[in-house]
Amino acid sequence: MKKILLVLLISSFSIICNSFSVKAEVKTSNKNKDTLIKDYKKVQEVKKIESKKTEEMYNANQCFEKAIAEYTKGEYDIAITYFNKAIKLDPNYKQAYNGRGTFYNNKGEYDKAIQDYNKAIKLDPNYSEAYNNRGISYGKKGESNIVIQDLKKATQDFNKAIQDYTKAIELDPNYTYAYYNRGISYDKKGKYNIAIQDYTKAIELDPNYKMTYNSRGISYNNKGEYDKAIQDYTKAIELDPNYKEAYNGRGISYNNKWQYDRAIQDFNKVIELDPNYSEAYNGRGISYDDKGQYDKAIQDYTKAIELDPNYKEAYNNRGISYNNKGEYDKAIQDYNKVIELDPNFKEAYYNRGYYYYTKKEYDKAIQDYNKVIELDPNFKEAYNGRGMSYNNKGEYDKAIQDFNKVIELDPNFKDAYNNRGNSYGLKGEYDKAIQDLKKACSLGLDSTCKWLKTKGY
Numbered sequence: 001m002k003k004i005l006l007v008l009l010i011s012s013f014s015i016i017c018n019s020f021s022v023k024a025e026v027k028t029s030n031k032n033k034d035t036l037i038k039d040y041k042k043v044q045e046v047k048k049i050e051s052k053k054t055e056e057m058y059n060a061n062q063c064f065e066k067a068i069a070e071y072t073k074g075e076y077d078i079a080i081t082y083f084n085k086a087i088k089l090d091p092n093y094k095q096a097y098n099g100r101g102t103f104y105n106n107k108g109e110y111d112k113a114i115q116d117y118n119k120a121i122k123l124d125p126n127y128s129e130a131y132n133n134r135g136i137s138y139g140k141k142g143e144s145n146i147v148i149q150d151l152k153k154a155t156q157d158f159n160k161a162i163q164d165y166t167k168a169i170e171l172d173p174n175y176t177y178a179y180y181n182r183g184i185s186y187d188k189k190g191k192y193n194i195a196i197q198d199y200t201k202a203i204e205l206d207p208n209y210k211m212t213y214n215s216r217g218i219s220y221n222n223k224g225e226y227d228k229a230i231q232d233y234t235k236a237i238e239l240d241p242n243y244k245e246a247y248n249g250r251g252i253s254y255n256n257k258w259q260y261d262r263a264i265q266d267f268n269k270v271i272e273l274d275p276n277y278s279e280a281y282n283g284r285g286i287s288y289d290d291k292g293q294y295d296k297a298i299q300d301y302t303k304a305i306e307l308d309p310n311y312k313e314a315y316n317n318r319g320i321s322y323n324n325k326g327e328y329d330k331a332i333q334d335y336n337k338v339i340e341l342d343p344n345f346k347e348a349y350y351n352r353g354y355y356y357y358t359k360k361e362y363d364k365a366i367q368d369y370n371k372v373i374e375l376d377p378n379f380k381e382a383y384n385g386r387g388m389s390y391n392n393k394g395e396y397d398k399a400i401q402d403f404n405k406v407i408e409l410d411p412n413f414k415d416a417y418n419n420r421g422n423s424y425g426l427k428g429e430y431d432k433a434i435q436d437l438k439k440a441c442s443l444g445l446d447s448t449c450k451w452l453k454t455k456g457y
Contacts, residue, residue, distance in 0.1 A: 060090035128171040135164030149344040210239040278307040414443035
């Protein structure tokens with residue numbers, strides 16, 4: 001009983017001390033009562049602000065998490081609403097800017113995406129994910145500029161993308177996706193060896209990422225190393241037996257190796273996995289055309305066009321098959337359609353030029369070849385075609401100038417030596433003619449070798 005009383009007494013004493021202490025403070029501060037009241041109000045206001053900040057940060061996090069959840073479900077319009085709310089509640093929320101940037105990127109609004117990534121990077125200059133994502137947006141802008149044939153802007157965009165990926169790698173040397181994405185940009189610039197180096201590093205960091213094998217396969221294919229490309233596509237398929245892009249890529253490489261039946265098998269698999277995959281019909285059409293099965297090729301190109309009415313490559317390829325069948329009017333219609341869809345599609349002008357050449361409409365042929373050369377000054381086949389047209393018009397000096405240009409671009413272009421030899425012969429410069437024809441024979445032009453043999457050379 002005494003113990004209990006003692007505790008109570010001590011407690012009472014403590015309370016009284018606190019009470020006296022407060023009264024004493026008020027007494028001694030009586031002269032500054034107004035100041036004290038102001039200070040008290042300030043303290044309460046600070047507490048309210050801090051409380052509000054804590055609440056806003058909590059709510060911002062909730063909005064961000066909700067945005068990610070909706071984004072994952074494909075509810076993009078709802079997701080953007082929550083990203084906006086998160087940023088409004090916390091203007092320094094770098095992850096929200098990064099997330100909203102990704103949303104804009106996937107919508108194709110690359111400039112808006114870049115603005116958000118810029119803000120995220122400003123808030124945190126060491127934010128590797130934001131550099132990587134901004135690089136993706138610059139890369140997508142580059143691809144868009146390739147489509148509209150603005151190669152200068154495309155190159156600038158790919159360079160900016162590479163800078164961002166490099167910065168991300170500098171901040172995180174094990175950033176798999178930054179190596180992968182940088183590889184894509186190098187591939188788009190035609191720097192296939194550097195692209196392959198980046199893909200190889202990404203594979204080293206993550207040996208089970210199927211897309212890296214597929215992309216490296218594309219670079220090997222672009223380099224003409226078809227066996228290595230096929231190996232990579234096969235590895236991607238091993239990791240995912242339903243990876244349609246890998247089957248499609250492997251089909252292209254098999255076709256480039258003239259293994260048309262194996263190519264067709266791969267394209268068949270793509271179509272089995274996705275009956276609306278227009279690129280597979282186009283690819284299979286190419287294989288059928290190369291096999292001389294023009295009707296099947298035309299069927300596939302027509303299906304590709306049905307799935308994508310703006311598929312200019314399919315129109316161009318169908319035109320080639322019609323041309324190979326001798327249905328020249330249908331061929332010209334397809335070439336015209338390509339040019340209507342894309343006035344800078346050089347292959348369509350080249351093919352239409354060849355059509356005019358076969359119809360002996362040499363002036364029209366020359367006009368189309370001129371357009372090809374304007375679009376691509378290194379298109380050697382266009383110089384060769386124009387030279388043949390000039391030759392048939394009897395303008396031998398112009399023809400020889402074009403064949404000279406072909407040989408300058410490709411010293412092993414056997415047809416150019418043969419054609420220049422013919423022009424020299426028609427001009428009466430027989431020694432030069434025989435010299436060129438012998439060169440064409442040495443490069444493997446059998447028909448010229450046989451002709452020379454009949455003439456005793």
